[in-house]
Amino acid sequence: MRQSRLFGKTLREDPKDEVAANARLLERGGFVYKSMAGVYEYLPLGLRVLERINTIIREEMNAIGGQEMLLSALQPKERWEKSGRWKALGEEVMYQFKDHSGRELGLGATHEEVVAEIATRSIHSYKDLPLFIYQIQTKFRDELRAKSGLMRGREFFMKDLYSFHADAADLERFYWKLADRAYRAVFKRCGLDVYITEASGGTFTKEFTHEYQVLSDAGEDLIFYCANPKCRYAQNREIATLEEGGRCAKCDGGKIRTGKSIEVGNIFRLGTKYAEAMGLFYADKNGEKRPVVMGSYGIGPGRVMATIVETHHDAQGIIWPDPVAPYAAHLIVIGNQELKIRNQGEKLYGRFVKAGIAVLYDDREDKTTGEKFADADLIGIPWRIVVSPKTIEKKGVEIKRRGDTTQKIMSVAEMLKKIK
Template sequence: MRQSKFFTKTRKEVSADEVSRNAELLIRAGFVHKEMAGVYSYLPLGLRVLRKIENIIREEMDNVGGQEVLLSSFQPKENWEKTGRWESMDDLYKVVDSSGREVALGPTHEEIVVPILKNYVSSHKDFPSNPPLSIYQIQNKFRMELRAKSGMLRGREFLMKDMYSFHTSKKDFEEFYTKMQGVYKTIFSRVGIGHLTYMTFASGGTFSKYSHEFQTISSVGEDTIYVDEASNLALNKEVLNDEVLSQLNLKKEKLVEQKSIEVGNIFDLKTKYSKPFDLSFTDSEGEKHIVLMGCYGIGLSRLLGTVVEVLSDDKGIIWPESIAPYAIHLLLLGEDENVKKEAEKIYETLKKSGIEVLFDDRGGVTAGEKFADSDLFGIPLRVVVSVRSIKEGGVEIKKRNEEKGKVVSLDDLLKICSKNSTN
């Protein structure tokens, strides 16, 4: 992509009411546009990052046998009344259409997926095992968030992956639930924050006694967790008690208090949503049972914002290679015709080699401005073509997270890119 063709431009500052670092950097870099508190539109660079996160999550959900769907955002009031959440859920958006009909804008989809499934299952034979029946989607959610002041971390409209699993036995559920713990660890490692993210013992809320959150260490986090480095486990502040410590064989004096951002969670729903809709099956003896459920959520928008919070510096974002909008930021410096021709040749060579490259071919922009924009964008590898680099026999390359660059030949650049793509 040629940067000269972008309709977006970088900014030196943002509105004073934008207090979160993640939103400030994303807006300045032209990745997102703020519509109102807690609501952002994704621009070309931001959408590329979001889609890469989405693809990683989709791959992992498919690997465990998840079946992808896309469910309605408009949800019947009657369904929410059946589960008792029409009145009890404080952040539920309620919409009245011109006919006076009330519907909910979906913050989650238990009230939709369970009634749908009821149309298709009735016997234990309808529930496969290894892997069990699981349904997921990646879709915008809506919540009437009163504290939408943390950029992408706390939105009123946000992209989320929600998966629901269905089981005929507790054993089947527990095996899948344990497997999903490992899957979530893999996802957070793949997006570049695995070293900062802990599986955290937490309250199960209205679903069950306990659940598991995945918390990323960050000074701007709203949660407080207590980390045991030896076991790579953590406890949410709300469940820090002798019972849980004993159950997990942890010593309170060895726990380290940290601020954190919740990037994912998994819950044992038991029969909380299957029972109101009578989602049931008959076993081999003809006896009826209510289906057991689990749910597994990751907010993609929040995950993107979290990466920016924890992987950035005073110059801008530092994207992990796995989710960066482009692999290379190619910078053309100066107006020399020979340099321009060489930069064009390199750009075409990189594209033909299947390398994702953003080409800063803008004229009338100083080298300093191009370097500043490149640091702000956070693309992993900067490649500079200039009079000096050509004289030295190639291009100057510098990783975003390193201070010094070096000149390499085009062949060596292609080898470096090939090596990075296979890691």
């Protein structure tokens, strides 16, 4: 992609109304545009990051047998009344209104009722179980405190997976398979160090749930966690029985610490609450009618993106981990007013494209060297590749890893091999 044609320009100053690092850097870097509190537009750079996160999520959900679908955001009141959540969520976060005919509708803040209703057409026998379906869809929540950039929004993306089981034992097996394997893999690939944290079930379930928390001073949560790296037991402040400075009961020795954290995912054992409300039953091996046991599992891709920025940045800008970066390399041409240098930059750009390496090519002629380097640091692409009179003289290119303080010159072939 030629940077001269890129939609979404960098800003020299931080947005005045933003405090959170993710909001400041994503807006300044041309990744997002803020429409109002809690609502952001994803520009091309931001969408590339979001889609890379979504690809990681899809790969890990598919690996455990998940099937992707897409549900409607607009939902009728009657469906939510069956579960008893229309009033409760309406008083908290659900957007509710009437259409022109006077019918009451809501914008989905979550989809347990919907999937349970739809599943009544597919699940009839124990032979139809277990079943795992998921979506990546826009959610709407009327947040009173829409702040902290992409971390708390009124309109946002959510990956929600729903599992259907014959009994609680089968749910428990899948619950921990997803918790220990799939979700850990997602966050590790995104460059996030998570604590699986015991938490309250809220309006979803009366049981304890688990949140995936990332330690960060930008977080709104507070967790108590075991400092033993082999244990990592953690509890949310809401339900904590652990005490700071005390000893961990799980590993019998680790010291308990507290820290602010960001929730990037959560998982719930729903039991039969929604199945019974929506009429989702199956016939067991003896032909007896039983309610389906359900689980719900969420990840917020936008919040993941924000958390990556909060935990991977410096004074100059973002430092994207390779798996989620918008491009693998940022090619910068210095002195491209000269035909020889410009031709060398164009030639190298062509080699990147031919090699299948995603590259952002800074071909802008109206920017100084300092401005180009500052933008490269702000945008945070992993590798900065420079073509200049100096590199042409040495028959190579300058390569620098974002976050490093040194750079070196190497041949084009060596550079392409290193990046690829």
